Amino acid sequence: MAQASDADHLVDRRLLRRKLTFWRVALVVVLAGVAATVGAVYARKDANGGKHIARLSIEGVITGDKDTLKLVRDIGASTSAEALIISIESPGGTTTGSERLFNELRLVAEKKPVVAVVGTMAASGGYIAAMGADRIFAEGNSLVGSIGVLFQFPNFGKLLDNVGVSMESVKSSPLKAAPNGFEPTSPEARAALAALVADSFDWFKALVKDRRQLDATALAKVTDGRVFTGRQSLELKLVDALGGEREAIAWLETQKKIDHNLPVRDWKKDRSLERLGILGTSAAFLEAMGWADLAAPLRRLAQMSDAHLLDGLVSVWQVTPVD
Numbered sequence: 593m594a595q596a597s598d599a600d601h602l603v604d605r606r607l608l609r610r611k612l613t614f615w616r617v618a619l620v621v622v623l624a625g626v627a628a629t630v631g632a633v634y635a636r637k638d639a640n641g642g643k644h645i646a647r648l649s650i651e652g653v654i655t656g657d658k659d660t661l662k663l664v665r666d667i668g669a670s671t672s673a674e675a676l677i678i679s680i681e682s683p684g685g686t687t688t689g690s691e692r693l694f695n696e697l698r699l700v701a702e703k704k705p706v707v708a709v710v711g712t713m714a715a716s717g718g719y720i721a722a723m724g725a726d727r728i729f730a731e732g733n734s735l736v737g738s739i740g741v742l743f744q745f746p747n748f749g750k751l752l753d754n755v756g757v758s759m760e761s762v763k764s765s766p767l768k769a770a771p772n773g774f775e776p777t778s779p780e781a782r783a784a785l786a787a788l789v790a791d792s793f794d795w796f797k798a799l800v801k802d803r804r805q806l807d808a809t810a811l812a813k814v815t816d817g818r819v820f821t822g823r824q825s826l827e828l829k830l831v832d833a834l835g836g837e838r839e840a841i842a843w844l845e846t847q848k849k850i851d852h853n854l855p856v857r858d859w860k861k862d863r864s865l866e867r868l869g870i871l872g873t874s875a876a877f878l879e880a881m882g883w884a885d886l887a888a889p890l891r892r893l894a895q896m897s898d899a900h901l902l903d904g905l906v907s908v909w910q911v912t913p914v915d
Contacts (some may be wrong), residue, residue, distance in 0.1 A: 767781055
C-alpha cells in the first residue's frame with residue numbers, strides 16, 4: 593500500500609510541475625506581449641510628438657505589404673513630420689509591390705518634401721522606390737540601377753523522368769496554368785510570358801525616363817539591366833548627388849526650408865508579436881530558468897527567416913553565389 597501511495601504521490605507531483613511550467617511560460621509570453629505593445633505605442637507617440645524629419649527604412653525584399661503602405665500614408669498625414677527621408681537598402685522585389693510603394697511615396701511628396709538616401713543598394717524595385725522621392729542621394733560605391741523585369745520558374749521535368757513520375761492535367765486551353773514546371777514550356781507559353789515581361793519593362797523604362805528626365809539615348813544607356821556605382825549613376829543622371837543623410841538634410845534646409853536642427857526620427861511599422869521578439873524573449877527566459885527543452889522550439893521559431901516567396905513578375909537584382 594505504501595508503494596502505491598508513493599507512486600501516486602510522484603504522479604501528482606509531476607502533473608503539478610507540468611501545470612506550473614505551463615502557467616509560468618504563459619505568464620512570460622503575456623508579460624512580454626504587454627511590454628512590447630506598450631513600447632510600440634510609446635515609440636509611435638514619440639514619432640508623432642513634436643516637429644521632426646521622418647525616416648523610413650526600406651530594407652530587403654519589397655513586396656508592397658499593407659503595413660508598409662499604411663506607414664507611408666501615416667507619415668504623409670502626420671502634422672509633426674516636416675519631411676521624409678527614405679533610407680534604402682534593397683535589391684528590389686515584386687514589380688507590383690514596388691509600384692505600390694512608389695505611388696504612395698509620390699502622394700506623400702505632394703504634401704511634404706521627400707528625399708531618398710541610398711545605402712549599399714537601390715536596385716530594380718529598390719530604385720523604383722527611390723524614384724518616389726524628390727531627390728536621390730547615393731554614396732560613391734552604392735549600387736544603383738538594375739532596371740529591368742524578370743519572370744523565373746523552375747522546371748522539374750527531367751527530375752520527374754528520372755524517378756519515373758509524370759504529371760497529367762486537363763486544361764480548358766493550352767495556355768492555362770502555363771508554365772507549370774512539370775513539362776517543357778511551349779513556344780506559345782514562352783511568348784505569352786515574354787509579352788508580360790516586355791509590357792512591365794516598358795512601364796519601368798517610361799517611369800525612369802519621366803522621373804529622371806532622360807532622352808532616348810540616355811535611357812538606353814541605363815536600361816540594359818546592369819547596376820552602376822553611385823559615381824556612375826550621378827554621371828548617368830540616375831541619382832542627383834553623392835552623399836548620405838547629412839547631405840540630404842542640408843538639401844532639405846537649403847531647397848525646402850526645413851530646419852536642419854529638427855530631430856530625425858524613425859517610423860517603424862507595428863509588428864506582429866513574433867516579430868516584436870516575444871518568442872526570443874520567452875526562449876531566453878526559459879533557458880535562464882534551466883528549461884532548455886522547452887526553450888528549444890521557441891528559439892527555432894524566433895530564428896526563422898522572414899523571406900518571402902515571390903510570385904509573378906519581379907524587379908530584383910541578384911547575384912548567383914560561386915562556391
